[in-house]
Amino acid sequence: MSAQPATQKKTFTRDEVAKHNKKGDLWIIIDSEVYNVSKFSELHPGGENVFYDEEVAGQEATETFFGLHVREVLEKPQYKRLIVGNIQGEQPKLKADPAGSPSRVPYAEPSWLSQSYYTPYYNDSHRRLQREWRKYVDEEIRDIALRCEANGKRPDVELVKKLGANGINAMRMGPGKHLHGRKLFADIKGEEFDYFHELIITQELVRCAVRGFGDGLNGGMVIGLPPIMNFGSKELKEEIIEPVLAGDKFICLAVSEAFAGSDVMGLRTYAKKSDDGSHYIVNGTKKWITNGTFADYFTTAVKTDEGFAVLCIPRSVGGVETTQIKTSYSTTAGTAYVTFDNCKVPAKYLVGEDGAGIPVILSNFNHERWVMCCSTIRASRAICEQLMLWINQRKVFGKPLSSQAVVRQKLAALISQCEAAQTWLENVTYQMCKMSYKEQALHLAGQIALLKSWSTRVSHEVADNGVQIMGGRGLTKTGMGKFVEEFHRTYKFDAVLGGSEEVLADLGIRQALRFMPENARL
Template structure:
């Protein structure tokens, strides 16, 4: 029959003991079937009155078939063989039309027994070689099999003398029974990684990928490292529910898999910026930058990443405990960049002095903060504060700053920037939200709406751009009567708190005005360079994160007999991705360094265009890197869980960076306008080829 029963059982039953009960009316062909299936290795035949039993051992498999006599006087004894039976083979003489009703009654009576409640049923419609034999469909109807809705059953047309259909039926039975194999004293063990032994006996029946994979010859009892990492990420093995499956370690076996520890640098080529490698040197970074990077890496690995993964799933905002720890170590304050607001604070347990903190320190913080890979959570982690608090910090009254800034930096209160509307985005001069002075001149009365406001759903304060009588005015609005927020569903998760905000006759003290009345455009534009610089730092690091993921996958995924990394077309894609990531990092560090050497006014004059162009280039590179990563990961890149989850997340959310802080087209215009203003495009009359 091609595939021997011995091999079939050793492969599909996974080297376990199976108890099968074969019954049917007398003369149905049970004994003929039993001996046709005899496995031919170590066979013990125990003939006795009323039943035959064949027990075959093959590679520690014990497959036992009980052939119980079918005479009417013996049938009452069938129940004595029901205990511990996993499968039933009911044999029907397809040519015996006179007794098919009797066969049905016996089958139904047997299936009503509690001990067979969970047993799978295989019906052999035997003797199909006879001319008057009923076919499988007719037998199904005669036996009433369609009424067995609570039982797994299958009917197979067979001929015991030739063996036709026997192996097909047996294979169906084995495929269904292997998910119900009882694990008692025997243990199904495997090693993942090579030196660690796991007992998966209690896990196999709840394995999301099914039980069958555990019975492959190259997994059960074997080193399954390669097979495991073809299907699972390393962090699966670090989960407590799977660590409990470890039962030992192979002595003197050298580990082949390194579990990363908090603070570790990536060992993957181009997985880190070159300045973090001992082999390279940078003119930009000092020891305080390196110390801050190491401290932030540990903080992100231990505090932020676990919360990011959890909140990305449930859609809730970042946990209070995370916000409190960020405030404790003054991370919130450092994210606003260098300045007087840092004076008197202990930054990251004293690693860097407030007066020495510069834009490259901020670059380090921002690049570490995005390494968790959860885009929605990244914005939910107080991105609204980074852009919403500077108007208060730089333009608020002393009283307002004294009250608001400590609350926000401590994590007690949240703030967001509310500029964009359904009517206007980058074109802030056309905002429609209005602010009108009350008759006594002591309050602003605000009406209008804002849209796509990051952190808006949970903010306590809003820095709002309003249209006033003489132009545009920025006003700090507290969440009070007349202010309502509604969640907007976007491409990333609701943990970002993206909101639609309605202001309905909101009464705000004029003391909450930020900057000069009708001079709000200056306030809005004042932080654009910093906002776009922050976004460029995050984009650049996210791109490198994707490159690292692609290198790991290409190194462990095998196709056509070798790894993806061994395929020239994949190496070409990776080379292009690396070149783009490295060039962006170099440009970013150059811009960051220039920021450390310029005053605010000098930055506004000389860096507005370059920063805008840098951010635009970041988002264009994200587009191409996302495309290449999807092709490298294949179907896993469009699956929200598993090996390609980070690629799916990146591919679904990278467009946010091309819109937030101004669209790409607006950046191109800003750069060329800025360059023209500085006469960079002015050509001397004497210039000739």
Template sequence: MSSKTFTRDEVAKNNTDESLWFVIDSKVYDVTDFIDAHPGGESVLKQVAGTDATEAFYNLHRQEVLQKYSSLCIGTVQGETPKVIEQKAGDLSVVPYGEPTWLTPQFKSPYYNDSHRRLQKALRIFVDEEVYPVAQECEAEGKIIPQELIDKMSKNGILHMRLGPGKHMHGVDLMGVMKGEEFDYFHDMIVGQEMVRANARGFQDGNMAGMTISLSAVLQFANDEAWKKKIADEVFSGKKKICLAITEAFAGSDVAGIRTTAEKTPDGKHYIVNGTKKWITNGVFCDYFVTGVRTDKGLSVVLIERQEGVETSAIKTSYSAAAGTAYITFDKYEFPIPFLNRLLTSNSVKVPVEHLLGKENKGIYVILANFNHERWMMCSAGIRMARLVTEECIKWSNQRIVFGKKLIEQPVIRQKLAKMIALCESNQAWLENITYQMTQMPYAQQSQHLAGPIGLLKMFATRAQHEIADEAVQIFGGRALTQTGMGKTIEMFHRTYKFDAILGGAEEVLGDLGVRQALKNMPKSML
């Protein structure tokens, strides 16, 4: 910004097409050469030529717009100081309830230490500077994540962090602020809650979400150490992409309904896979597919490499094509002569038996093993996104003038905000409590004691998102239906929040799981 100063009388004289100035927050803007490029048309700018346009601007726009066009600022009003705080990359929100309480100076938390705060700061800057602009472009144009961003995340240890704590973190430098050995589930939660601030739901899933729910199966259940290391190195480096292929048209939350088959060849060295998968996140661009199949006596899980016979096609969904949601076909050509079918398998999807994960016919344990962490990750992200929407509503209510008053002066608006804030805070508190329990339990105990609570939390969090989305639309009005401008965050959230209510287990299924697990542990004397 220029250090020049101008009187308001000087600004008032520049009110023509040849020289068009105005004031916003005591800063003087020259939009003479910008008038034809203004997205809202030239007439809006002409209406405020030579005047103080502060109230008019903030009734339509956010401070971020001024920061985007900062080159138009030619100085300040003499004797005045701008009042609006400019947010820089990495800054915490100054809006009440815009951040969880542990990031708010006046509150304390027993859960977080200095390493958590260092990681949060580094991730906030990375997301603001590197992820957000890419996410917005990909979301708008339906493009998949660029390799350049994947490489940056790999270099900073973000791909490792997305899988949570474990041996794979040992020796990994994380953002230059901590070592992988220090990484716990609160760090894990921070990663999920910061990454979602890219504010692009399709891209959020397209940003290697398939890896987070599939590579874990390889790390836990691969039967050959050298092969496991090869796959992990390729994926963590970003050179190869991997996804989880379980869901089918006949098998969603009911994984026992899987119909894709894997038959062994006569020599016992390969499986021949035949079937389809549907709604597979990242499937469009992946190299590896951790796939649920039906073998001779039950379910199994195999890692299938992209090859001839593996075909993927994009599925159109409510959110952006940036997610890479796919329909996958594993084809086996059927010859009319059975004898040839037994001999000629070159046109089939062949998988070495060494690519079996876990034990044959015991794949249900592989499939179920990561559900808790997957659902917990979805809770972390969804709860943070709901807070971002609530923050947007608080900002808007303090900006928007309706019938001569700010929206926030209407009791009905304050009541809506109260409900939204209460839902955000209660969900975050429950999430942090469960996260603390995760830090105190080995993985086996987590499965035994936390599957129910995590299921109930996910159910409650997605119900809260429903309420928050509904109230946010009412607060923003018509802008909440528009994919650009002030209401775009609300539009995106209202259009996509239902994904979390379905993916990783439907609300009703998880609610039932939570109650059944509680009753299972109920003392017999109480029955």
């Protein structure tokens, strides 16, 4: 029987397919679908000889394929065109679930997403948001994320504007009056929006598995806009908030310096107030500033004659220079070294009061660190899903990798830590929903600091053991281990940004010691 054109689909028996097993007339079977690879075999990146193995040519090649390739390869148009028919009486068993569907891999989802478990935290609006936002991320964002991660370019401005029009940018700022009466994604009411809604938005976005893009997609807004919203004057709010939420303008937080990372009190950028009080002259530098390369506004911590202050410095005032910093994740995050050279900043851009900048800065940290916990914990779980898939389909020494007790033990430890981290996160999130902003600062600063410090330790274990389980693929930027490689290369950002692990662990204990009762004795 001669090879059928790719456009002509029909059914075949396995005996019929087996006859097409030589050069120029070569078919294989993958998940009951018959592929004519006669010409493709010559172009195969892995060489054509793999097709002429007696267990592949004209034979069932599903196990061989999934031992070497990810599912998305089969979804590409150029490979779908190779399908000439199906095996008679058989149906595909390995088709991907529809976009937006919950994963059915055990432990791939937080337990609240499973139909078999119950939760006191999530209601119908949370579930509706999760379903619709996942579908949107999978269909509208994921391809852009992968492209930007590869080419290092900032996320598409049009995408940011779409998110603004859908209310997502505003929702990423957390609950508050800024959401009341606003049209929000998935028809969520602004008055009902809580931190669990925000947690869902953050955790679903992380599933794209592109750390640099995640920061590039308005990461600067999430940490740079709250000081304006909470402490800015009416004039400042009117100028900045809505244009940033719409995606017309971009903002970042500029605190860290080469001289002062976690040591905020050691910053050196100095703002000299004019004699008439109309403006400040700012000189200094900032380093590792997320979104700094393309930001229009810099929410900047400075020293003044009064102590510390926060200025929202527009790039348009002049004297602001930004240079891209190349990091171990892609340049899509727009990480920058920022220089302020005699910037003349009108006094109206003062955020809060001169001399009272430290409370403005510190009030921002709890939310920033909590958001990072949401991301880190969900990203670690996503890697565990990859590992579960891998050990289930990879064969070593003639047996599935899952048959190795040492591998099961490694994965058991990782999954246990991810489950514990999510549970702690949800408890803290519930407290945030019940506490005022002031109460959160008093009671949760230590909890969130400890959670962030511990969750990045979890991510360390996931990254390290993930590479060990994936082997060489876990060090390769393409193919089956690409998400593990990306995670291993970038997970350390969360262990440093927003306060290093050691500093936050110390903060957690110092906060606890403040509440030690006087009569506490062994």
